[in-house]
Amino acid sequence: MTVLITGANRGIGRALFELYKTHGTEVIGTTRGAIPDESWVTLDVADPVSQQDVARRLENKPVELLVCNAGVYLDKGHSLADGYDAETWAESFAVNVTGVFLTVQAMLANLQLANTPRIAIISSQMGSDTRAPGGSYAYRASKAAALNLGRNLAADLKGLGIAVGIYHPGWVQTDMGGASAEITETESVSGLKSRFAELSLETTGSFLTWDGRTHPF
Numbered sequence: 001m002t003v004l005i006t007g008a009n010r011g012i013g014r015a016l017f018e019l020y021k022t023h024g025t026e027v028i029g030t031t032r033g034a035i036p037d038e039s040w041v042t043l044d045v046a047d048p049v050s051q052q053d054v055a056r057r058l059e060n061k062p063v064e065l066l067v068c069n070a071g072v073y074l075d076k077g078h079s080l081a082d083g084y085d086a087e088t089w090a091e092s093f094a095v096n097v098t099g100v101f102l103t104v105q106a107m108l109a110n111l112q113l114a115n116t117p118r119i120a121i122i123s124s125q126m127g128s129d130t131r132a133p134g135g136s137y138a139y140r141a142s143k144a145a146a147l148n149l150g151r152n153l154a155a156d157l158k159g160l161g162i163a164v165g166i167y168h169p170g171w172v173q174t175d176m177g178g179a180s181a182e183i184t185e186t187e188s189v190s191g192l193k194s195r196f197a198e199l200s201l202e203t204t205g206s207f208l209t210w211d212g213r214t215h216p217f
Contacts, residue, residue, distance in 0.1 A: 002114075003027045004063050006045055006103055007070025012122065012169050012192075015185040016067060019193055028063075030054070030070070045070045045099030046091075051106040062113035065196055068100045069122045075138040089138045096142035100149060117162045118199045120192070121150040123207070125168040130216040147207060147217065154205030163204040167195060170210040183210075 008017040008029030020027040021039075030043035041057060044050040045068075072095045074088045100121055111117035125131050127143030147166050154164035169192060171182045191210035199206075207215045 001025055001064045002062060003065040003067065004030070004058075004107065004110075005067040005069055006030045006043065006099070008040075009033065012172060012185060012188060013067075013069040015189040016069065016192065019189050028058075043070075043103075045103055046094040048102060051102045055106040055109070058107075058110055060113070061110055062115075063107055063110040064114040064116060065118050065120065066103065066107050066111060067120045067122070067196070068103050070099055070103075071096045071122065071143075073136070073139045075136055078136075078138075080135075084137055092138040092142045093145065096139075097145045097149060100146055104153060111162050112160060116200075118196060119150075119153065119157070119162060119164045120196045120199065121146055121153075121164065121166045122169055123147045123150065123166050125209070125215060128168075128207075128216055150207075151205050151217075158201055158204055161201065163199050163201050165195065165199040165203065166205075166207045167192060168207070168209045168215050 003020050003025055005013050005017050005027065007013040009031035013029070017027055017029045027039065029040045031040060032042065032044050035042055041054050043054050072092060074092055075084055078084050104119060111119070123146045124143040126136060126140045127147045150164055150166035157164055170188045172185055172188045188210050191212065195208055195210065195212060207217055209215050
């Protein structure tokens with residue numbers, strides 16, 4: 001089994017990368033920076049040319065699990081009065097939404113070569129319509145769009161035998177989540193790994209928490 005994880009250089013992505021490696025799974029991590037070894041590829045998820053380069057490098061390689069994890073939270077702490085500039089909105093959607101779509105598109109042929117292909121999209125409960133306490137508008141809107149994208153991809157890819165799951169990883173103690181977050185990286189990725197293993201065509205399109213609860217859309 002081969003797993004490809006975008007944004008695997010830090011946070012949840014890096015913890016997932018290390019967890020799969022520990023269990024002996026072939027895992028490919030992506031980063032926008034320099035790659036440390038042959039287990040990595042350079043990828044800017046928002047850049048179509050970068051996506052095409054990775055697709056060429058991995059041509060004819062089956063990918064059983066694609067984890068679309070790369071994401072940014074650029075408007076944390078912004079003020080409604082003078083924050084949320086246009087560049088913040090543009091980059092948030094370029095990475096968190098367009099980046100997911102371009103990655104799926106680039107890896108589609110690789111997924112179709114696998115026996116039980118699955119796509120895991122890391123969204124957030126902050127993208128749920130049921131949680132709207134205000135603030136973080138660009139991040140919330142982009143994660144809501146990622147959730148919607150995942151649901152629609154699930155519908156279109158089911159006929160190709162590709163299952164799609166969307167996941168809330170929890171409020172995790174990372175640079176993004178902060179030291180006061182509820183759970184550790186280890187707790188989050190252990191749960192996510194189990195959720196990814198459970199994903200099937202019967203559950204495609206589901207939005208789940210890291211610990212297996214169905215999250216309202």
